[in-house]
Structures are given as C-alpha cells and as structure tokens.
Amino acid sequence: MGKILVFGGAGYIGSHTCKALTCEGFQPVVFDDLSEGHRDFVKWGPLVKADIRHPEAVRSAIAEHRPEAIIHFAALTSVPDSVSDPGRYYATNVSGSLNIIAAAGEAGNIPVVFSSSCAVYGMPEEVPISETCPTAPITPYGRGKLMVEEILADFDAAHGLRSVALRYFNACGADPQGEIGESHRNETHLIPRAILAALGRIGDFRVFGDDYDTPDGSAIRDYIHVSDLADAHVRACRHLLNGGKSARVNVGSGRGFSVFEIIRAVEAAGAGRVPLKLAPRRAGDPPRLVADTGMAKQLLGFSARHSDLETVIETALAWHRKTG
Ligand code: NAD
Numbered sequence: 159m160g161k162i163l164v165f166g167g168a169g170y171i172g173s174h175t176c177k178a179l180t181c182e183g184f185q186p187v188v189f190d191d192l193s194e195g196h197r198d199f200v201k202w203g204p205l206v207k208a209d210i211r212h213p214e215a216v217r218s219a220i221a222e223h224r225p226e227a228i229i230h231f232a233a234l235t236s237v238p239d240s241v242s243d244p245g246r247y248y249a250t251n252v253s254g255s256l257n258i259i260a261a262a263g264e265a266g267n268i269p270v271v272f273s274s275s276c277a278v279y280g281m282p283e284e285v286p287i288s289e290t291c292p293t294a295p296i297t298p299y300g301r302g303k304l305m306v307e308e309i310l311a312d313f314d315a316a317h318g319l320r321s322v323a324l325r326y327f328n329a330c331g332a333d334p335q336g337e338i339g340e341s342h343r344n345e346t347h348l349i350p351r352a353i354l355a356a357l358g359r360i361g362d363f364r365v366f367g368d369d370y371d372t373p374d375g376s377a378i379r380d381y382i383h384v385s386d387l388a389d390a391h392v393r394a395c396r397h398l399l400n401g402g403k404s405a406r407v408n409v410g411s412g413r414g415f416s417v418f419e420i421i422r423a424v425e426a427a428g429a430g431r432v433p434l435k436l437a438p439r440r441a442g443d444p445p446r447l448v449a450d451t452g453m454a455k456q457l458l459g460f461s462a463r464h465s466d467l468e469t470v471i472e473t474a475l476a477w478h479r480k481t482g
Contacts, residue, residue: 159183161223162395165210165258166231168195171273171329171387173338175229176202178388184395187223189216190232199338210254217261220268227395229271230258233302236346237277240299251302252309259306259313267319269398270310271391274323274406276380278304281444285414288450289325289406296442307406314404322394322402327380327410327449329387331470332477339477340384349381349470352421353478356429363432365417367439376417378446380410383464383473393458405457410449411465419467427471 162179166172167188172195176186180202188200191209206223208215210232220228233251234240240247255272262268277300278293295301306323313319330349332339340350345360355363368375390409397405415423421432454460464470 159185160226161185161187162227162229163187163189163219163223163225164229164231165189166195166233166273168192168197168199168205169231170340170342171384172229172231173199174333174384174388175231175391176200177333177338178385178392182392187225189219194235194343196341201337210257211249213257213261216257217264220261220265225268227269227271227398228258228262229391229395230255231273233273236344237297237299240297240302244298247298248302251299252305255306256309259309259319263313263317263319267317270319270321271394271398272306272310272321272323274303274307274325275300276325276327276408276410276447276449278307278325281442282447285446286412286448286450287408289408289453311404320398320402320404322398322404323406324390324394324409325406326387327382327408327447329384330381330474331383331385331464332473334385334464334473336476336480339481340474341481348379348417348420349424349474350478352424352432353429353475355434356424356432357478357482358430359482362435364435364437366437366443368436370439370445372416372445374416374418377443378414378416378448380412380414380448381465381467381470382409382411382462383470385464386411386462390454390458390460393460397458405453407454407457408449408451409454409460410451411462412449412451414446414448415467423467423471424475427468427475429475
C-alpha cells in the first residue's frame with residue numbers, strides 16, 4: 159500500500175492516525191519538528207524532523223517519499239495564545255499550511271486531508287451544527303483554519319488539487335492498547351485537566367461559567383474519541399484516493415456533555431475527587447457545540463464507535479496513570 163506523509167504525525171491526533179493507517183495497510187511517514195510532538199510517538203514509520211515554515215524542507219520530504227496522499231495536522235493549537243500572539247499562529251498555521259498545499263500541487267496534485275476545527279463556526283446560532291451553518295470564527299486560531307480551507311478550495315478550483323477538511327469537535331481519550339495518548343506540554347483541554355487534577359498533578363482546575371442556559375449551567379461540548387478521529391482520517395484518505403471530490407466535513411460524536419458531566423464521569427471512573435474552582439465565563443466560549451454528523455456518515459461512511467463517555471474517560475485515565 160502507498161505512503162501517506164503525515165505532517166504533525168508526532169502529536170496527539172497525528173500519532174493515533176499513524177497507528178490506524180498502519181492497521182489499514184498504509185505506510186505513514188511523519189514530518190514533525192517535535193516542538194509539541196514526541197519522538198516516541200513515532201512508532202509506525204520514519205520521522206522527518208523539520209519545520210513546515212520552511213518550504214524547501216516540505217518540498218524535499220514530498221520529493222523523497224512520493225506519498226500518494228498527505229494528512230496535515232501540524233499546527234499551534236492554543237486558542238488563547240492565538241489571541242495574544244497572532245503573528246506566530248498565522249506563520250505556522252496559515253503560511254506553513256500554504257507551503258504544504260503549494261508543494262502538494264507542484265508534485266502533481268497529491269490529495270490533502272486537513273485538520274480543521276469547529277472553531278470555524280465561532281458562536282453558532284444553531285445546534286447541532288451542520289456544514290452549511292455560517293462560518294464566523296472569532297479568534298486567530300479559528301480564522302487561520304478557515305483561511306486554509308479557503309486556500310485549499312482555491313487550489314482545487316485553479317489546479318484540481320483535491321482535499322478534505324475535517325472540522326473536529328473536541329478530541330479526547332487515548333489509544334485503547336495504551337501505546338500513545340494525550341501528552342500536551344501545556345495541557346489546556348478539559349478531560350486531561352480534570353484527570354490530572356483528580357490525580358493531584360495540577361493544582362489549579364477551574365470551571366469557566368456555571369450560569370449558561372444549559373441544564374446544569376456549564377458549557378456543553380461534543381467529545382470525539384481520538385481513535386474515531388483517526389478512523390475518519392483513514393476514510394478521508396480513501397475517499398480522495400478513490401477519486402472523491404473535495405469536501406469540508408464535521409467530525410464529532412453528535413452528542414454533547416456538560417463540563418459537570420465530564421467531572422462526574424472522571425470521578426466515577428475512580429480517578430479520585432476533582433478539586434475545582436468556579437470561575438466566570440471566558441469571552442467567546444459558546445454555551446453549546448455539538449456536531450451534526452450526517453455528512454461524515456454519508457460521504458465517508460463514518461460514525462463514532464469509541465466516543466461513549468466511559469470509553470473516553472477510561473482510556474484517558476489509563477494513559478495518564480501509565481505516564482504519571
Ligand atoms: P498536537 O500539538 O499534539 O500536534 C500537532 C503537531 O504538530 C505536534 O507534533 C507538533 O510538534 C507539530 N508541529 C507544530 N508546529 C510545527 C511546525 N512548524 N513544523 C512541523 N511540525 C509542527 O495537537 P493535536 O491536538 O494532535 O492537534 C492536531 C491538529 O488538530 C491541529 O491542527 C489542531 O489545530 C487540530 N485540532 C485539534 C483539536 C483537539 O481537540 N485536539 C480540535 C480541533 C482541531
């Protein structure tokens with residue numbers, strides 16, 4: 159089977175996708191500068207240690223490995239940091255992505271699967287959110303994702319470079335075999351933070367807002383297990399390799415859980431009590447973000463199989479216990 163060049167493949171979602179690609183008979187090659195990723199997450203193929211901001215490095219990796227498809231995860235991922243340091247975010251997330259897209263085009267229109275985000279919707283008026291909902295991102299992180307989607311659409315229109323932008327909701331959980339998991343150096347995501355707080359490894363765990371118009375007052379999000387996300391990428395690759403058209407597709411579970419439901423699930427899984435402080439809402443945090451999953455099912459035959467809350471928390475907790 160063919161090679162897939164995986165930009166950002168040493169990171170959380172990228173490494174799980176490399177494992178899934180291998181299981182499906184593809185050969186992943188990772189391109190990552192290891193700024194956030196981990197050398198020991200690159201288990202299923204070679205590593206090109208380089209920076210996507212350097213066009214020559216991107217071009218030469220493509221020329222050397224001649225992949226049949228590209229998956230592009232490499233990005234800076236902190237939404238608040240994108241607000242305080244937009245230049246750094248646009249340089250990596252937009253200019254770096256343009257380097258990949260241009261090189262994919264020059265090398266003969268190698269199809270691209272791109273990590274987009276539900277952040278492109280900003281503060282959506284309708285929930286569940288379908289792909290036809292208006293995009294109105296409210297941070298440089300979200301605007302950068304939408305810019306890359308537009309660049310991809312322009313390259314398709316001009317040159318026939320096909321792509322699938324997967325708009326993920328909240329990635330969570332860990333490899334059920336415990337080989338890899340979520341190990342961000344500065345962890346900002348709710349589930350790992352709640353687990354790390356329960357395990358006594360972080361002191362400051364805050365719940366932002368308990369006065370939303372939701373049943374228990376806390377914000378509701380759609381949590382998608384990272385193994386399901388990995389599966390969606392394999393399916394998106396197959397779609398493009400089979401000649402499928404470009405698309406922008408939500409990837410979520412279609413179910414929402416509140417912050418307090420997550421905390422209760424972490425405690426019920428035996429992590430211990432989650433010590434929490436209540437804090438005011440953060441600007442720009444919508445009350446509810448839940449995916450309409452119809453297009454993922456129709457176009458990619460995708461539906462979440464590992465995203466029940468028990469599996470998510472159990473696999474994440476096992477990973478954090480193992481790596482503590
Ligand atoms: P991650 O930080 O674990 O992975 C990103 C990888 O990109 C890291 O391995 C990092 O070293 C690499 N990277 C960063 N800058 C680079 C550069 N200049 N050159 C080469 N490599 C570079 O993050 P993740 O959670 O796995 O997210 C992967 C992608 O999914 C990102 O594009 C992110 O924006 C997107 N996304 C994530 C979520 C989520 O819930 N985690 C939700 C929506 C979208």
